[in-house]
Amino acid sequence: MFAAKxxxxxxxxxxxxxxxxxxxxxxxxxxxxxxxxxxxxACEARYLALRTAFDDTREAALADAEAACTAERMxxxxxxxxxxxxSALSGPKVLPFPAAGQNGHATPQPRVLRRWVAxxxxxxxxxxxxxxxxxxxxxxxxxxxxxxxxxxASAPASAQVPTMRALHAEPSVSDEEFLSEIELATAAxxxxxxxAIYAITLDESRNTPRPVGKD
Amino acid sequence: MRGGRPGDVPSRAGGPTGPAQPxxxxxxxxxxxxVLAGQRDEAREAFAExxxxxxxxxxxxxxxxLRDPAEADEAxxxxxxxxxxxxxxxxxxxxFAAWFxxxxxxxxxxxxxxxxxxxxxxxxxxxxxDQGPSAVxxxxxxxxxxxDALLGTERRRELMSAIDAxxxxxxxxxxxxxxxxxxxxxxxxxxxxxESTVRVHLFRALRKLRGALEAGRVRx
Numbered sequence: 001m002f003a004a005k006x007x008x009x010x011x012x013x014x015x016x017x018x019x020x021x022x023x024x025x026x027x028x029x030x031x032x033x034x035x036x037x038x039x040x041x042a043c044e045a046r047y048l049a050l051r052t053a054f055d056d057t058r059e060a061a062l063a064d065a066e067a068a069c070t071a072e073r074m075x076x077x078x079x080x081x082x083x084x085x086x087s088a089l090s091g092p093k094v095l096p097f098p099a100a101g102q103n104g105h106a107t108p109q110p111r112v113l114r115r116w117v118a119x120x121x122x123x124x125x126x127x128x129x130x131x132x133x134x135x136x137x138x139x140x141x142x143x144x145x146x147x148x149x150x151x152x153a154s155a156p157a158s159a160q161v162p163t164m165r166a167l168h169a170e171p172s173v174s175d176e177e178f179l180s181e182i183e184l185a186t187a188a189x190x191x192x193x194x195x196a197i198y199a200i201t202l203d204e205s206r207n208t209p210r211p212v213g214k215d
Numbered sequence: 216m217r218g219g220r221p222g223d224v225p226s227r228a229g230g231p232t233g234p235a236q237p238x239x240x241x242x243x244x245x246x247x248x249x250v251l252a253g254q255r256d257e258a259r260e261a262f263a264e265x266x267x268x269x270x271x272x273x274x275x276x277x278x279x280x281l282r283d284p285a286e287a288d289e290a291x292x293x294x295x296x297x298x299x300x301x302x303x304x305x306x307x308x309x310x311f312a313a314w315f316x317x318x319x320x321x322x323x324x325x326x327x328x329x330x331x332x333x334x335x336x337x338x339x340x341x342x343x344x345d346q347g348p349s350a351v352x353x354x355x356x357x358x359x360x361x362x363d364a365l366l367g368t369e370r371r372r373e374l375m376s377a378i379d380a381x382x383x384x385x386x387x388x389x390x391x392x393x394x395x396x397x398x399x400x401x402x403x404x405x406x407x408x409x410e411s412t413v414r415v416h417l418f419r420a421l422r423k424l425r426g427a428l429e430a431g432r433v434r435x
Binding site for chain 2: 010011014015017018021022023024050053054056057058060061062063064065066068069073074077078080081082084085086088089
């Protein structure tokens with residue numbers, strides 16, 4: 001009887017409030033305090049004040065949040081979300097190559113045309129290879145020529161062209177040598193085709209031995 | 216989530232109720248089916264409806280957790296985009312609201328961590344824009360008289376400052392359970408806490424809030 005006449009603790013009022021809101025469950029130990037609350041005007045008034053204060057707080061928090069959720073903000077937010085969804089749906093963007101077309105869109109080439117281009121390129125390569133092979137094997141440049149061309153530039157010029165020294169007067173060749181070479185050339189056996197010319201121009205036969213000191 | 220079938224748009228307990236909203240779980244199922252069928256236009260249309268149905272509540276939840284409208288705006292956008300990109304992994308036997316709020320809560324938590332990292336290096340505080348309406352705005356606004364509106368605004372600011380003075384976890388749970396009307400089990404799923412822990416935090420938050428309100432009343 002004595003306990004029932006004591007006013008309720010604040011925690012009991014809180015538990016009662018949470019139970020009324022469905023946020024907590026009361027147990028058997030709360031039964032007596034709740035009976036007291038039903039019959040005590042003072043505790044009832046305290047509970048109502050507590051409930052009003054909490055309800056005011058809730059309303060204030062809701063109003064605070066709703067003040068930030070303006071219609072304009074909600075609409076803008078919705079548009080942004082949908083724009084991001086659209087970009088996710090469309091996938092990654094591929095920028096067109098600048099030379100693809102004037103309007104910026106690459107015109108797709110037919111598959112057959114691309115095959116023809118590839119075949120023509122391959123045929124051109126084959127023809128080029130075959131021509132090059134023919135020219136270098138059967139024609140103008142022989143192996144001997146190639147080997148001659150491959151003589152190093154440091155080799156002496158006399159080894160390359162032996163007759164050139166006789167035909168060209170070089171400062172190093174003496175007059176005696178030059179005259180003896182002419183002698184040698186004119187003393188060579190004559191060819192049959194030139195005998196008539198020799199007969200006209202020369203008074204004696206070349207084959208006849210001349211006496212020494214006659215000239 | 217109370218006052219309707221599980222997974223539907225939760226209604227604020229005791230708060231102003233809007234028009235009857237369609238089931239978010241049903242809309243999410245439509246989006247998932249359209250995405251799986253490759254019907255982009257239908258998926259987009261169904262998702263737009265889903266966003267419209269749940270957007271406001273999502274914004275409030277993000278605001279409670281982040282306390283910054285701009286950050287909450289970004290978090291809601293990120294959460295909806297994550298929902299769409301992972302809609303195929305949505306389990307249709309579970310309520311959409313629970314799935315979505317968990318994604319949103321994780322997004323908000325990531326933003327909180329990033330903000331704390333940022334604040335270590337920044338000396339400039341956030342402009343939370345909580346200056347409230349000016350006297351001119353109140354005089355021009357329709358509804359209650361300017362005096363009543365000013366007193367209401369002042370009272371609201373006091374109550375919000377009392378809530379803001381709570382420890383962060385208690386404040387979040389108070390806002391989600393007490394203000395938004397989520398059950399302790401739902402808040403536990405969102406925050407990763409057990410249901411009993413949420414109840415304990417809620418009780419302590421209300422007790423502290425009660426003390427702060429009493430102290431403020433005595434000061435006045």
